[in-house]
Amino acid sequence: MKNLEFIKTLIFAFTFLSIYSCSDDVLVENPPHIISPNTLYQDLTGFEAGINGLYAQWARERSGANYGDPNDLMIDPSVVGTDNCYGNRRAGWSADVGNRFFNNTSLNSFSRRFFNWLYEIINASNTIIGATKTEAGQALPEADRNRIIAEARLFRAWAYRHLTYSFGDVPLALETGTQGSALRDDWTRQPVAEVRNQMLEDLLFAEENLPETSPNQGRLVKAVATHYLAELYLELDPQQAVVKANSLINSGLYSLITQRYGVKANQPGTPFTDMFLDGNSNKTEGNTEALWVMQNEALTIGGDYNMMRRWYRGRSQDVRVDGISGTIIFSQENGGRGLGRNAPTRYAMELYEEGDHRGGRFAWRTYEVLNNPDIVPPFRQLGDTIFFQWENQDEVIRNAYWPSTRKWDYADPNDISGTTNYNDQVYLRLAETYLVLAEAQLLTDDAQGAANSINILRQRSNASPITAADVNIDFILDERSRELWSEEHRRYSLVRAGKWYERVSQFNKVGGPTATEGRDELLPIPQSVIDVNTVPFPQNPGY
């Protein structure tokens, strides 16, 4: 039996040792499926993927306060709560920053998300810019590297534009936020002027290094940098703003739409409204005016965002004719489903003169057409147009009979009643450059030049020409509203002109009475940002 004892010992020793030889290496995590900064920015494809992420973040301006959740939009605070737009709803962010400024506190979760979203973009840009300095980044072809840096820096400047106009002085983060152990908690608010100097540098670099044209309609080109430079120079050096705006207008690459074109060229319409039709927004589709177009695509990853419509388009379903419900059903013609959460103020609607295409029936829905063959009210006929009685009335919340813009009309042919908007949308167009030019001309005492610039736009839309005597900053703001309602970041235009409180309290009958001068011109810094900072981080005045 001696042998047996030996075998037993052997079995034991063998099994025991076989396991004990497991080393600590098995505790090191090497996830094969997770992308980390160390694995992504290794080649051009990786850097491009980083840039694509920035575009996706940018698209959230119109598609969701949370990623993939379009129940509130990041654009809300820039657009509603102004002289020309209010929240046609009881609750939600656009009601908080649009109708009840007392609700727009430092604890408001939307303001926090807005602030966080912009710094996410800045951090993503910084991460990419930082990675270009690594060995892998330096190995990229120089032209590609500079273009990538240019795109990242433009997004960074774009985010700081939102931040400075919304919050005033903000921390200037130019390095990537690294690991939890090395996080900064001693941020300070840098003066707006200092932040703008950085934006200027970024935009100049971008203008220098971005291509003039891109086969990809949604991609950044030089013109976008030039436009934002012109706008930034309004604050820094209006003379330069004139130069920049003119250089873009005269580049020969873009021109205003003055003729009918595109998918509905042969149907009733106007040149101005043609730009907003699905299928007409890109340069390749005939839109010579567009500088930057937000791309979207149904049933495609990377598209499939729900952009804009629910907020600006009234919901025909809620409209009753002669007190009868169900007479209007969603259709492609009437723009499909909407919610009409953000609506024009009475002021905005009364800006248009008779005949101005921008205020006409192709630009605004002030009526509904009876289109439900099953429910036609007595004494009416299918196809009758029913006009809303909105004239001479102040705006109120939850009004289904209020005008809504048709700029974002869209109905998915497969799903007329669906909640989603899948069209490409103009984000920035040359008309706005003209208005920046006019503002710069006014600031440099060239009222005639300003009137000329504005008349080019007015002429295109069949509005009567103005004279130099008509031009002042209020007129320019009015003209911006006529041309760019729901497109421009209205709050920023008003803040730049120092006119936010004056005009909101004068023109916005819902939110105006709740606004406080000296406070609501800026949004509150999220309380959490103040609380976690180890050095004093002052709140904006009044909050």
Added chain:
Amino acid sequence: MNTNQLIFKLIYLISILLTYNGYSQTIDISGNVKDESNMPLPGVNIIIKGTTTGTSTNFDGNYSISASVGQILEFSYLGFKTKEVLVGNATTYNVILVTDNSQLDEVVVVGYGTQKRSDVTGSVTSVSKERLEQVPNTNFSQAIQGSVAGVGIQTTGSSADGDEINILIRGRNSFSNERNQPLIVLDGVPYSGNISDINPTDIASIDILKDASSSAIYGSRAANGVILITSKKGLSGIVKFSYDGLYGSENLTEFPRPMSPSEYYNFKLIRDETLITDSERELFENGGGTNWLDLATRTGSRLQHTISASGGSEKTKYYISASYLDVQGVAVNDQFQRTTLRVNLDASLTNWLKIGTNTQLSFAERDGQNASFGGAYLANPLTTAYNEDGTLNIFPWPEDVQTRNPLESLLFKDNHDTYKVFTNNYIDVNLPFIEGLSYRMNTGFELTSLNRQQYRGRDTQEGLRVQGSLDLEDNLLTNILLENILNYKNKFGKHSVAATALYSYQKIEQDIRTVGARGFPSDELTWYQAALGAVIEPGYEYSEQVTLSAMLRLNYTYDDRFLVTVTGRRDGYSGFGENNKWGNFLSGALGWNIHKESFMNNSIFNTLKLRSSYGLNGNQALGPYQTLTTLDNRSYLNGTVTAIGFIPDEIGNPNLKWESTLMANVAVDYALLENRISGTFEYYSSKTNNLLLNRTISSVSGDNAITDNIGELSNTGFEVSISADVINKDDFRWNISANAAWTENKITKLYGDGTDDLENQWFIGKPINVAFDLEFDGVYQIGEDIASSAQPNALPGHAKIIDQNNDGAIDDEDRVILGNEDPNFIAGFGTTITYKDFSLNIFTQGAFGAIKENTLLQDDVFSDIKRNTTPKNWWTPDNPTNEFWANDVDANLRNVGIYESIDYWRIKDVTLTYTLPRTFSESMGIDNLRVYLTGRNLFTITNYTGLDPELTGNRDIPLSKSYVFGINLSF
């Protein structure tokens, strides 16, 4: 030795054997077996030691068997000490079996081995047999609820598989529910699957480790307690077959119903007449409308068959079972079928080598998406469920095409299968050279394959929108365990020592492959057509986690009176941050068996034991990869095609580690009056540090928060259990058992700056789960001075809110802590009365000290009145009640909620059993036949007026009332 010699020796050997066989003298033996009080014992197993030959006594305790002189008869009977008798020349052997009196000599599973109850120093509580048998348990958690002091079960929804529960041992030690779950160890293998995949009829025992010392053997996973489940094993003796079957119905309990169509019409009329659409009015006028809840629910059923065979020889024992369970839940289409096969086997191959397996194969089906109970609860009743042709109306409200039919999910094509192999295999070796030293190689392997396919076609709104959509999931979970265990046990005079050393490796890997696709040419091919989708989104999730552990447990006993246990464990876990991969956990315990002291010789105590423990345990709390900096997928477009993109996502933290709990425990075990009364008093106090919290960081860094080990909390508690045989006569027995536990849970530190976390509603000095809200204070009445109240704009009929800070306005600053949402006192009480062949068991259970918002007491019908609610005592000028505000959209703009106590006492199970008298059963050739009738959730005492005080939500499937008829047969 040459070949010839070998052949010769073999022949010699065989002939000797033959000769021996031929000449061995077999004699017929008979006799009688009685207990100490001279009562015959029927059913006593008699086996000839070392063989498989055996018999058992008949009803009069008589037996007969053939055996040879020199052989040994082994008499065994549950609850009695086994007796051996040497066969001599006599032919009659009358035997008296002695009761195995001491319950404390019962063997307890303690993890990596077993211990005598009297040697245990930690807090190890076993679940009673009654809770495991003759009750309609879908999973083992239902056996635990109320039966073990200090173990709470929180039910989040009552689906057919019963999986929607959280088990809390001694309260909360961590901030999130997932991090509060105890470690479940099945047959020595840490279990990672669904609790409903374990067949409860195969379970022999459940032991729960509650204190630091007993659970310390599981180190970094022990802080929330450990549940040790041991499956049934065979006993040596002749083969025993058994059949267990039950059938019953599952019924909806009483709960507040939403409004009927006509009530809803009147509700809408008062609230905002203009919102009544023509189709609603038409339905109202024609007396139409839909009771959605009736359509979404049903009377369900429960059916289970289990057959098993067990037995074995001295060297080989087996338990084999097959079981089928079919539960049809009370929500339409909510179903669960489980088929299991178990093979438990152990074999002593030699006197030093033993191998064994405990293996379960299972197949569970959860096909079909049930009708949404919450959706049906809230659905507008003035709508139409079905079209005239009997098909489901997917636009039930013509004027509002957004409104979905809550029954729509019944039309989803849905297949949901889970296959599981769970096998534990081991080798035991008695090592040479050192007496008492043995080695076990223990392995575990768990493989779970979950396959789920769902297709939503154009007959549903969702499918119509996107031209059909599908989701496929292939989820493979593997769990591999490899353990080396050295055991040493020896006795030197009055000194007993035992040591257990462990080195183990466990790897859990999960591989989830998903495909989501939408936009199909037709519905014909359902989920098989992923490749035809306009959008196809494959997903791949993967995770791997590895735990390496070394453990040493030392037990020392002096004279069976003084007990010492010291345990140390060192765990390395891959999910911890790179700077903190390893953790050390140390604990110690002392015990004193006072009843064994000489001065206790004449006391009434059969057991009086004092024990205490102190030690540190951990909670892994982190999933894999949570410490790493990662990027998230955010794609854009190149024209019309996808442009893959990424942005920085989580900011990693390489310092993350386990949450640690330091616990002290003091207890007294007692048994007196010949063990007729027994129980335990136990007190504990614990402090948990390094709790994982999302530490808010400056958004300027690009994210809002990172995870960090910063929180602290404490738990203090007292537990009592008692079991008493009140009456212990031959044909009349009455036993009661009760347990109760108090806990006090308190957050002691959050973010280090002394501030509370209003967002998560965590407050320093308060329990984790509190209700923090505005406080309802009745209704503004006509004539009341509203203008000078805190709600100057309110109208009569509006909800009144207490201005807690008296600043003359109602805002978030007026929120206060209204109470605890977790009970601080839970208890169970059971009693069994046995009279002759009948036995009645009543088991009740309750929880106290908690409140909850009764969300059914909100008119949350949306501002455009699209949803239903419950009928209420609304305020009107003619009904100036303070109970509920007016039916008006503006009546409760601040959304103040009404909170109610959720204290309850519930008659959980009532079981009446009838056992066929031995005389009859024996004449039919069977060992035992029992039939029983059980009612579950029959009656509840509570003041709560919401859905069910035991459920966390108010619109989930409520607990069902079951009536079950069952039968146990063995032969």
